[in-house]
Amino acid sequence: MTVNDDSFTNWMHREEIAESMIPIIGKLHREQDVNVLLHSRSLVNKSVVSILKTHRFARQIAGEELSVTETMPFLRALTTLDLGPSQIDIGMLAATYRADGRGLSVEEFTAEAVAGATGENKIERRASRDVVLYGFGRIGRLIARLLIEKAGSGNGLRLRAIVVRKGKGQDIVKRASLLRRDSIHGQFQGTITVDEANGKIIANGNEIQVIYSDDPTTVDYTAYGIDDAILIDNTGRWRDREGLSKHLRPGVSKVVLTAPGKSDVPNIVHGVNHDTIKPDDQILSCASxxxxxxxxxxxxxxxxxxxxxxxxxxxxxxxxxxxxxxxxxxxxxxxxxxxxxxxxxxxxxxxxxxxxxxxxxxxxxxxxxxxxxxxxxxxxxxxxxxxxxxxxxxxxxxxxxxxxxxxxxxxxxxxxxxxxxxxxxxxxxxxxxxxxxxxxxxxxxxxxxxxxxEFGYSCQVIRVVQHVSGVEYPTFPAPAV
CATH class of the missing domain: 3.30.360.10 (Dihydrodipicolinate Reductase; domain 2)
Known part of the structure; x- marks a missing residue:
């Protein structure tokens, strides 16, 4: 057997392991609300090649490539635990286990490292929190993609409606088409259909009501079955408290702006000052x-x-x-x-x-x-x-x-x-x-x-909304402070 044959055999072996990871990752996500990460990168809904590339990319961070043969035992160990909603980084599990000198088995080490997500420490799965997008431009459509992507477990955030000014012609069909195909970010991962009769876009089973309005004070969201929603204003049309307060209508309890807020509107950068958000804060900005x-x-x-x-x-x-x-x-x-x-x-x-x-x-x-x-x-x-x-x-x-x-x-x-x-x-x-x-x-x-x-910023917006809604689940192993 030649060296090339050895390399190809090794590749096929790793492909087989990565392929067997997919149903485990999917089941943990759907049934237990566990998001499996590899050095902060989600492996949920990823292809075989994407999983392998994510492992290889670890060399840019840790200095050496991470193999699926190293992380798979930790993934299997997770399936034996009574896990609650959480984010678990199998890359960090593998790295910290390698540095641990106590001689624990993978199963023992994993159970100890994620103990905060098991047994009496488990967080209860929360009901979905309604989300409304006011505006459906570049940022709005990317946020929609992220919300739909994260709706797989049936918990967390649920995109219920978008609010836009009605355009001429087949408005809803054209907006669905822009969600389906993007010249920069590529095809939407899933299926999108349009229910013109009821004014809805259906994306991966998520029914999204299209509401036409040019004035936020005219909308009653409860008429669409929306309650206690977080509204994300991605128009930038209003940036102070007075203007953004117009969104606080029946069915909407909080407003998040995707532009720098003016005057006393808090500018939140997730990871830096999101812990300063108070439970009664109704209006926030995600800065620029x-x-x-x-x-x-x-x-x-x-x-x-x-x-x-x-x-x-x-x-x-x-x-x-x-x-x-x-x-x-x-x-x-x-x-x-x-x-x-x-x-x-x-x-x-x-x-x-x-x-x-x-x-x-x-x-x-x-x-x-x-x-x-x-x-x-x-x-x-x-x-x-x-x-x-x-x-x-x-x-x-x-x-x-x-x-x-x-x-x-x-x-x-x-x-x-x-x-x-x-x-x-x-x-x-x-x-x-x-x-x-x-x-x-x-x-x-x-x-x-x-x-x-566009996309990196949209991810930051989603993190703020998750924090505000209470569905920002803890990460294990816990990052060093």
Whole structure:
């Protein structure tokens, strides 16, 4: 047998293991509300090849590839436990078991590591919480995809309706088509049908009522059987408390804005300050995509090194706020063709840092350049630190933060020397540290942070909504503090 034959045999063996993982992962998700992760990446509804690629990607974080032969025993061990709703990272189980010197079996170690999700410690499965999307644009449709994806267990969040202004022609058919196919993010994973007679889009069995309105004060959501819903406003039309309060109608109890909030509206970056949300808070903002990209790594650097001052320059993909061809625009420069120009513009991300990190007294400035790509941006975060350090120390620290800290769902890490922007389309992290581009000189550090300003941000919004609704289940093994 040749070396090539050996490699192919090994590949087929790993394929077989990954294939046997799928029904186990699906059953844990459907029957026990357990989301199986691999280094913060969900394995639910993933294909054989996706599972293998996710294992291989672990080398970017941990420095070596993780094999399904290592993680499968932990997955099998989970099936023997009386688990409650939770997120369990089998990548972290394998890594911590490898470092554990007590001689425990995989079954004994797994039972101990996830004890907080078993027996008397189990969280009760909660009833679904209704969600309404006000607006159905780029962010709205991605949030819809995520809500539908996460509805598999029948618990958690349930997308009940979208509210839009009625367009001409086959409005509902066209909106369903935009949900079904996306030029950047690809095909919807599942089936979508339209019930025009009843004004509904049915996606993977989820019946989504289409409500036509241009005025939030005219809608009575209880008329559609919607109760105690969280409404996600992704129009950006209202950004202060007075305007967003218009959404607090019968059937809606909380409003979450997918844009920076003005005045006293709290700007929430999940992973950083979501624990400041009070049970009686009715109106919240998820800040901007760029704020979500820079605040988690900024917090990580401030916690370890201290930050005296900083500047963020965002090289941002163009958005629907710009013109495709030169035309009138109320803002300077944004009227020039987005597809043909780099456009200097403003960003509120730097000023929004103060809301998300009030304890950080360092002044942070910022500016932005819109460039001719449709998705994925990069933030260049230049920091003056309180102490000197080295590039190696910073990279080791940020790699560990991405692997085993409370910010591991927000911060990703990549060391691939040939990575470019399109490689990060579909990333579920708020930002990805590019190790190869990182620069450190004494007390000066420059971080290059990729982020999918559409999908990664939408994932952050979902995390905030899950937290608000009480269906943000704990992760095991617990990340290091």
């Amino acid at each position: 995509c760029t704020t979500n990209a820079i605040v988690p790594p900024l917090k990580a650097m401030a916690d370890e090194y201290g930050v005296l001052r900083g500047h963020v320059e965002t090289v941002h993909s163009y958005t629907n706020d710009q013109n495709l061809l030169d035309n009138y625009h109320r803002s300077d420069r944004r009227g020039r063709s987005a597809a043909l120009n780099m456009v200097i513009t403003e960003t509120g991300a730097a000023s929004a840092v103060a809301k998300a990190l009030p304890d950080l007294k360092a002044p942070i400035t910022g500016s932005s350049i819109r460039v001719p790509v449709p998705d994925v941006s990069i933030a260049i975060l230049s920091l003056r630190l309180e102490r000197e350090t080295t590039r190696e120390e910073v990279l080791d620290y940020l790699r560990n933060v991405s692997l085993a800290s409370p910010l591991k769902r927000q911060i990703d890490f990549i060391s691939a020397p040939d990575a470019v922007s399109s490689d990060f389309i579909g990333s579920r992290h708020a930002s990805i540290v590019d190790a190869g581009a990182t620069k450190v000189d004494g007390d000066n550090a420059i971080l290059y942070l990729w982020y999918d300003n």
